[in-house]
Amino acid sequence: GAVVSQHPSRVICKSGTSVKIECRSLDFQATTMFWYRQFPKQSLMLMATSNEGSKATYEQGVEKDKFLINHASLTLSTLTVTSAHPEDSSFYICSARDSGRGSYNEQFFGPGTRLTVL
Amino acid sequence: AQSVAQPEDQVNVAEGNPLTVKCTYSVSGNPYLFWYVQYPNRGLQFLLKYITGDNLVKGSYGFEAEFNKSQTSFHLKKPSALVSDSALYFCAVRANTGGFKTIFGAGTRLFVKA
Numbered sequence: 215g216a217v218v219s220q221h222p223s224r225v226i227c228k229s230g231t232s233v234k235i236e237c238r239s240l241d242f243q244a245t246t247m248f249w250y251r252q253f254p255k256q257s258l259m260l261m262a263t264s265n266e267g268s269k270a271t272y273e274q275g276v277e278k279d280k281f282l283i284n285h286a287s288l289t290l291s292t293l294t295v296t297s298a299h300p301e302d303s304s305f306y307i308c309s310a311r312d313s314g315r316g317s318y319n320e321q322f323f324g325p326g327t328r329l330t331v332l
Numbered sequence: 333a334q335s336v337a338q339p340e341d342q343v344n345v346a347e348g349n350p351l352t353v354k355c356t357y358s359v360s361g362n363p364y365l366f367w368y369v370q371y372p373n374r375g376l377q378f379l380l381k382y383i384t385g386d387n388l389v390k391g392s393y394g395f396e397a398e399f400n401k402s403q404t405s406f407h408l409k410k411p412s413a414l415v416s417d418s419a420l421y422f423c424a425v426r427a428n429t430g431g432f433k434t435i436f437g438a439g440t441r442l443f444v445k446a
Contacts, residue, residue, distance in 0.1 A: 218375075220375075249435075254440075255438060255439075256438065256439070257422065257438045258376075258422070258436045259440050260433070260434075260435075263433070293349045305373075307375050307376070309375075309376075320366055320381055321366075321434060322377045322378075323374040323375035323376040323377070323378075324375050325374055326373065326374065326375045328373065
């Protein structure tokens with residue numbers, strides 16, 4: 215089956231530092247990946263759509279300079295939280311679209327990354 | 333604009349009883365509808381989807397959902413709940429007008445009591 219991995223699963227960092235989160239599609243190619251943020255007991259909030267080889271499309275209200283997204287290959291997208299602050303603490307989840315399937319198919323989700331900024 | 337409503341924050345049901353988790357949606361054109369389940373500190377797991385065809389969709393772990401176009405609903409159901417079904421359930425909708433943007437509901441926490 216389609217598997218998406220995220221690394222790291224948990225990260226704790228000091229305020230002001232940058233953190234990079236990786237999202238990989240392990241057994242399929244993903245021209246499109248998505249980054250979500252989830253607050254406790256809340257739904258997923260789409261942050262941005264990451265397209266291989268091009269700039270990411272950010273949702274309204276998401277700072278593109280704060281959340282840098284790179285999708286350099288068909289199996290890897292990275293989210294870098296720059297100059298992290300405590301309010302950036304959250305659960306970040308990526309998902310990937312299998313390029314070989316139709317647009318009506320489900321997204322495949324990674325297990326998430328818990329970011330805690332002290 | 334697309335939107336999804338899950339009117340219940342939490343659903344409580346006794347083990348062995350049927351369960352229903354409600355979802356209504358708003359989207360232009362015909363929708364693609366999905367249900368996902370999330371366990372603590374985990375990503376989302378796909379349960380089932382409606383694209384076209386039979387309004388009753390069967391999915392993983394004995395779950396099913398019924399698409400009702402007139403009521404714009406896509407309620408998740410299971411005939412006999414298990415304690416292990418306790419989790420957070422998300423309904424999601426995507427327009428079939430192109431693009432791949434999926435909108436998720438706020439989630440419903442299902443608690444199954446033994």
